[in-house]
Amino acid sequence: MRPEHWIYTVPLRLRSLFRRTQVEQELDEELRYHLERKIEENVTQGLPPEEARYAALGAMGGLDQRKEQCRDLRRVAGVEHLIQDLRYGLRMLAKSPGFTVVAVLTLALGIGANTAIFSIVNAVLLRPLPLPHGERVSSIQVTPALAGDTTGPASLVQFCAWRVNNTKFDLLAAVRGLRGQISGKEAPEEIRLLQVSPAFQELAGLRLYLGRGFVEDDFRAGAPKVCLISYRLWLRRYSEDRSIVGSVLHLDSEATVIIGVLSRDSAFPDAENDLWTVLRLGLDQQTQRSLDVYGRLNSGVSAQDAEARLADVTVRAESELPEWLRTRRVTVTLIREQLVSDEHTLLLTLGGIAACILLICCANMSNLLLARHLKREREMALRASLGATRGRLVRQLLTETLILCSAGAAVGFVAGGGLLSMSHDLLSDSRFKGLITIGYQVVDARIAAFTVLLLIFTTVLFGLVPSLHFTRADLSEALKSAPRGQARGRGRSPISRYLIAMELAIAFILLTGTGLLVRSFVGLLSEDRGYVVDHLLTARLPIPSGNSVTPTRRKQFFRELIDESERMPDVVSVGIVTGLPLGGLNARMTLQRPGQPFDPENLPWVGINCVNPDYFKSMGVRLVKGRTFDARDDENGMRVAVVNESLQRQFWPGRDAIGQEIMAGIRIVGIVNDIRQEALDTRQGPTFYLPFEQREGLAAAPNFLLVRTKGDPKAFIPTLKEVVGAADHHQPLVDIRTMEEVLSRSVMQRRLLTALMTGFAALAVVLSIVGIYGVLSYLVSNRTREIGIRMCLGAPRREVLILLARQLSSSVVAGLFGGLTVSLVAAGVLSRWLFAI
């Protein structure tokens, strides 16, 4: 029925809309035909022609009314009015290009910023995770009873216990993230690899681009070693060679068959991984906590349920263990919740900024429109007196606003792209950052809907209110009065004043926030770090794979490397260290505090760094007391250590640490200052340094190389590569950065956020100034006559100025006070990013 109906009606509607003149002509002709027949009839009945005509018209009941009735039946009146309004609106806007440009830009800013920020919120909070049933996937972590140890990975023993007694998860998978070295026909290379348990493939929804995935047989003991590689690795290392599937690569010197290439979007648990292989643990590794465990909850099971069940299982499985080796707590966290809590502060801050900007924009737009509407008061009054209803007038004004908003939204949407492109760096280092994608390639229906909603919201908010406000006014009054309204601001100015107060408050909040951020950022950068960052090149030297690496060979390699590098003309000194300051990879261990009873649950954690004698000099770490290492401290020398001030304070408060034993047989010979090791904003905990020559085994062996140069450290990179290659051509050299780069990377998120805030605050201030100027000039122009009279009567200029200034002073004060109050609250939200304030 319906479609057939349309066959007749759609062409009619279109005709009514687009062939309007013709339709009108036909209507006219049809009625005239009728009229003429009626006149003829009347004439034949004996009436004089003139009278016959009047009688006919009378019988029609008014020709124009009938026409209007017929027009209304075309059911396109709404559209027709809209088109009229749009045309008229566009004409009016074109007449005042200045206003239009300011309005569109203001709106573009508001809507653009909001759309961009919403797309971040959308990515973190709303968009489905790129995992099958991602809303049920959770991460399972354990906290051991041993104090100081943090919540983290589980051991194989624990994982097996969970899997055997699993009732709450439909999939339970463990992965072990490692770095490995691949070699083969191509040059050796260090990559990140993931050893996975059987269920992982399904849980992570790994999709294959080429080849096959893991099958059950691959996980059997003694099965040939197989691996999957990432699309990225395939692209980079194998130049998209499709025949790579089935070929053999050497993973840590073990022949491994490549069975497939994963698709580009494999991002769980992170997007950096390059190789997937089967989880294999030696007997000695079974109790090591090295496994990241993920579980997909059965539908309807809550994380709490699962947590309780796993806790039960764990308690039973560990009943034989001594108390201090047991697990204190098992935590099941939904990935989504983890993401949200990681980005909590960012989302709140961004949301706050977005709301502020939008409010300012709306306030400004309201003011602009109010002033503009008032200029058109006479036009409106005229239209009203000619019979336009209030609804029709409001609609006309709203249509104009809608045009402005749409243009603003379009511009803003495009401009938002710039913000989006840098927004991924704004995300904190969440473990699951790879699951979040932001950018225009992922603009989805939700973002589009949000922009449209925002558009409607802004239109209504600052279009409807002034329009209603304005059309309510006594229009006949407007017609009577002089062309420019005189001193009629009284009735209307309150709205403008509230808007001004609001704008000022918001600008104040943003400025305060920015001030705090900038100050803390500057403070952070100017804080004494405890070392010197310029003229310093850093690189990481991961332990080469294969069985051939022994602690002795490793030491030999470092010796050769240091000697060789120091011989280079441009080099001041060369250092090696376990964990580079701000470079991640910090080694820690528990240490018994001297003179305290042995209490395994409360052993303090201290940092450990193995270094060469020149490390302190190269890094610029200052000696406080005693000596640092030198050539004496080799394998044959007395066992020595250097500690930082923090360790001295905690372990030997008020006493001299020099000469004390930090561990059996290891004496402290020097104290160095505390440095910013883990992050710029955290003080270094107790830490000690050992000469790498005296360290046995590979645990906490040096990873990083530091070269202090005379000239540009970057110029040394090619030489460094040669030197490392000469010392050991199997040695990978990665993360080559100047120390300045390392530092700047460590504050990337903070820097971006500060820049963002500064930009927005500056805009807010500019907008507020424009807003105040607008309102004030409107108020003044309303009182021009009054001011003139006052001045004629001898009022001094100063008094007139005071009079005018007083008009806005209450709004200004109220705005600043409100801003101050909210700022105090907002500072709380920001506190995570604030440093030393």
Place this chain on the structure above:
Amino acid sequence: MSKPSDLVQGTLDLLILKILALEPLHGWAIGLRLTQVSGDVLQVSDGSLYPALHKLEQEGWITAEWKPSENNRRAKYYSLTRLGRKELEKETANWTRLSEAITQVVRLEEA
């Protein structure tokens, strides 16, 4: 029943459809035919006929065509569409049902 406003709601539509079912006519002729056929009982005022016609046209029940009329002038002739024919059947059935029911009630003997 001289004024169209007295016509039962929607009856005018039914009458127009019925008349057009016999042959395509223009507005003036429809008015004449209506008076004629009903033996001067039903008269439609000149004014209200056209909105009704336009409404039926917009519903898709009748369609219009410009043709020379009996006095050799261009006039807008309306004719029934397939949809209109269906609508007429439906409306006729409705009307019959309704009028029979009313007749029944009116004929009730007072006891």
